[in-house]
Amino acid sequence: MKNILRVALALTVVCVVAACALSVVHVVTKEKIAEEAKKELKEALGVVFPKAETFTPLDLAAFGTLPESKDIQFLEAYEAQSGGERQGLVFKVASTGYGGPIVLLVGVDTKEGKITGLKVLEHQETPGLGSNVAEAGFLSQFLGKSLESPFRVGEDVQAVSGATISSRAVARACAKVAEIVRGEGR
Amino acid sequence: MMREFWHYFRNGLLGENPVLKLMIGLCSVLAVSVRVENCLGMGAAVIFVLTCSSLVISLIRNFVPNEVRIPIFIVVISTFTTIVDLVMKAYLPPLSKAMGIFIPLIVVNCIIMARAEAFASRKPPLLAVADALGMGVGYTLVITAIGVVRELFGYGEILSHPVFPRAYQGMMAMILPPGAFLLIGISIALLNWSLKKVKP
Amino acid sequence: MEELRLVTSAPPHLKSPVTVPWIMQQVVFALLPAAVWGVVFFGPRLALPPLVLSVLACVGFEALDCLAFRRSLTVGDWSAVVTGMLLGLSLPPGCPFWIPLVGGGVAILLGKQMFGGIGQNIFNPALVGRAVLLISWPKIMATWYVRPAFVLQPAQAATYATPVDVVTSATPLGIVKAYGYPAVWETGPNLLFRLFLGLIPGCIGEISALLLLLGFLYLLLRKVVQWDIPLFYALGLSLVALLARQNPLFHLFAGGAIMGACFMATDYTTSPMTSRGRMIFGFGAGALTGIIRWLGGYPEGVTFGILTMNALVPLLDRMLPRRFGVKKA
Numbered sequence: 106m107k108n109i110l111r112v113a114l115a116l117t118v119v120c121v122v123a124a125c126a127l128s129v130v131h132v133v134t135k136e137k138i139a140e141e142a143k144k145e146l147k148e149a150l151g152v153v154f155p156k157a158e159t160f161t162p163l164d165l166a167a168f169g170t171l172p173e174s175k176d177i178q179f180l181e182a183y184e185a186q187s188g189g190e191r192q193g194l195v196f197k198v199a200s201t202g203y204g205g206p207i208v209l210l211v212g213v214d215t216k217e218g219k220i221t222g223l224k225v226l227e228h229q230e231t232p233g234l235g236s237n238v239a240e241a242g243f244l245s246q247f248l249g250k251s252l253e254s255p256f257r258v259g260e261d262v263q264a265v266s267g268a269t270i271s272s273r274a275v276a277r278a279c280a281k282v283a284e285i286v287r288g289e290g291r
Numbered sequence: 292m293m294r295e296f297w298h299y300f301r302n303g304l305l306g307e308n309p310v311l312k313l314m315i316g317l318c319s320v321l322a323v324s325v326r327v328e329n330c331l332g333m334g335a336a337v338i339f340v341l342t343c344s345s346l347v348i349s350l351i352r353n354f355v356p357n358e359v360r361i362p363i364f365i366v367v368i369s370t371f372t373t374i375v376d377l378v379m380k381a382y383l384p385p386l387s388k389a390m391g392i393f394i395p396l397i398v399v400n401c402i403i404m405a406r407a408e409a410f411a412s413r414k415p416p417l418l419a420v421a422d423a424l425g426m427g428v429g430y431t432l433v434i435t436a437i438g439v440v441r442e443l444f445g446y447g448e449i450l451s452h453p454v455f456p457r458a459y460q461g462m463m464a465m466i467l468p469p470g471a472f473l474l475i476g477i478s479i480a481l482l483n484w485s486l487k488k489v490k491p
Numbered sequence: 492m493e494e495l496r497l498v499t500s501a502p503p504h505l506k507s508p509v510t511v512p513w514i515m516q517q518v519v520f521a522l523l524p525a526a527v528w529g530v531v532f533f534g535p536r537l538a539l540p541p542l543v544l545s546v547l548a549c550v551g552f553e554a555l556d557c558l559a560f561r562r563s564l565t566v567g568d569w570s571a572v573v574t575g576m577l578l579g580l581s582l583p584p585g586c587p588f589w590i591p592l593v594g595g596g597v598a599i600l601l602g603k604q605m606f607g608g609i610g611q612n613i614f615n616p617a618l619v620g621r622a623v624l625l626i627s628w629p630k631i632m633a634t635w636y637v638r639p640a641f642v643l644q645p646a647q648a649a650t651y652a653t654p655v656d657v658v659t660s661a662t663p664l665g666i667v668k669a670y671g672y673p674a675v676w677e678t679g680p681n682l683l684f685r686l687f688l689g690l691i692p693g694c695i696g697e698i699s700a701l702l703l704l705l706g707f708l709y710l711l712l713r714k715v716v717q718w719d720i721p722l723f724y725a726l727g728l729s730l731v732a733l734l735a736r737q738n739p740l741f742h743l744f745a746g747g748a749i750m751g752a753c754f755m756a757t758d759y760t761t762s763p764m765t766s767r768g769r770m771i772f773g774f775g776a777g778a779l780t781g782i783i784r785w786l787g788g789y790p791e792g793v794t795f796g797i798l799t800m801n802a803l804v805p806l807l808d809r810m811l812p813r814r815f816g817v818k819k820a
């Protein structure tokens with residue numbers, strides 16, 4: 106009985122001390138971490154939509170039924186604004202590539218019906234082959250593309266050589282985003 | 292006391308090097324050693340967690356009941372790991388992103404648990420710190436050496452500065468996990484070979 | 492315990508003419524027709540440098556290693572020449588000069604000397620070199636130069652308009668991976684016939700099934716190799732091809748299947764000792780080759796198929812020991 110008390114006491118003391126230490130560190134770093142995450146998101150959004158100054162998160166439900174399938178999922182949506190006026194939309198999409206989902210941001214200018222930019226946030230594609238879809242060399246071909254384009258690898262999209270599946274995943278993300286935006290305009 | 296300190300410190304560098312001799316904590320070596328920068332960051336994180344937790348565990352070793360020593364070690368280790376994780380996320384976000392899950396995974400890194408159980412919980416604080424520093428530095432040396440080779444041949448760079456001419460085409464096998472496996476194997480072979488040569 | 496009495500009788504002794512250098516030379520002879528055809532078909536400018544450099548690299552690195560680690564010089568046994576030829580023949584024509592050098596270095600140092608030299612290695616050295624090259628420089632290892640007349644074009648791809656002396660082309664297996672199995676049959680008539688003769692883009696020495704089979708036949712007649720591994724390799728590969736509803740003959744003649752089955756899987760040190768072990772080994776390597784081609788990410792599976800089975804050889808030898816004087820195990 107006495108032993109059990111001793112064991113319980115030891116564990117409790119250690120846990121309490123650990124919890125105190127952690128809460129102090131958490132309080133100290135909390136703001137900074139949130140700030141960093143915000144800054145990172147803002148930077149990424151700025152890359153795909155350079156013209157806009159502010160981005161407001163939107164509810165994905167506002168777009169009605171999304172054209173999702175097992176190969177593509179919509180994660181987040183933002184409204185890109187400049188001078189308080191809506192310029193376009195940015196979508197965070199997960200599209201299945203060769204090694205797993207490729208998470209990317211797709212920026213769309215809704216006034217001109219064009220793609221404004223792409224940025225790959227996460228991927229597990231083969232280094233040296235599929236990983237090249239995250240490079241500007243591949244992504245720049247989408248810049249300024251009309252939303253009416255078919256976004257099909259081999260037709261209007263040039264695949265990264267040796268990485269057709271990864272290239273298709275990026276093209277698919279653009280095609281689906283274009284589909285949503287076209288649907289919204291009607 | 293000082294001589295003992297150096298004895299246990301040196302032990303971790305070569306004789307009982309955690310990676311090449313004890314062969315523990317290998318998963319983080321495989322995963323993180325792609326670039327030298329990550330290796331140094333990971334090494335610093337491991338040294339910090341290992342030293343702090345060894346010190347604390349050694350200090351409380353007489354207070355800890357034998358039945359619950361493992362849970363207590365884990366609480367101590369995970370506390371320090373979480374501190375490192377939070378601090379890195381706040382002040383070194385790119386490094387924290389590059390190492391991803393491997394910082395939180397220091398909790399289950401065998402080096403730290405093994406040293407806590409085998410050494411820190413039985414020895415006075417000063418020696419526990421000596422052992423922890425030796426093990427941590429030994430780990431950092433090996434992971435950095437592997438990182439240098441992988442970054443040099445994989446990307447043609449050291450600390451992200453180009454070393455080879457621009458025409459150099461990176462050797463992908465070095466960047467992928469197999470490269471780390473091969474390099475660890477080769478390092479072990481070379482270490483054993485050279486130790487054998489020293490004392491015939 | 493009864494003492495073993497092994498007595499050396501008085502000379503003269505019979506010396507077997509079958510020595511390691513002799514065996515290795517036979518393999519080199521057997522590979523020559525395929526090598527010559529590679530040089531003729533792709534032209535010396537594309538095919539000769541990889542071949543020559545790969546042999547030189549293998550021999551050179553073995554000599555260097557022996558000197559550096561104070562081992563007795565084993566270059567004279569011709570095994571490094573065989574490794575170099577196998578590696579060179581499985582490179583794409585027109586690859587940069589440093590590809591065979593790196594490949595040869597990896598093959599000999601990592602694949603062979605690291606394990607203790609000839610007879611000690613677990614993996615076929617030439618395949619180790621090729622695997623590292625495949626993983627490291629996938630683009631270079633999948634760039635196939637060929638004379639324009641022999642370019643393979645899937646129906647979907649655009650055609651080359653400008654006449655140049657060499658162009659890059661897809662290989663049959665590359666077309667299967669990128670455009671699907673039916674596309675390869677739309678590339679032109681008599682595909683199987685061209686595959687068999689070697690009138691297609693591919694690795695320097697792997698294109699002609701006919702010449703490789705002739706070389707293998709020579710080795711069989713010279714009793715240097717046995718038929719069991721290649722036969723079961725073919726069976727394994729054909730079975731998977733049938734499961735995939737694809738033509739087994741296409742899979743046997745395409746890519747490096749014949750080269751792998753006849754010359755790489757049959758390597759003494761890296762194949763099992765018992766007959767049953769060799770059958771399992773061959774079947775497994777063939778089946779894995781087919782499975783990688785069918786479902787895997789790489790168009791060709793010979794390298795990884797054989798290497799995987801190489802790793803199982805110690806296990807196979809242990810599970811199926813050769814029992815002297817016992818008929819049924």
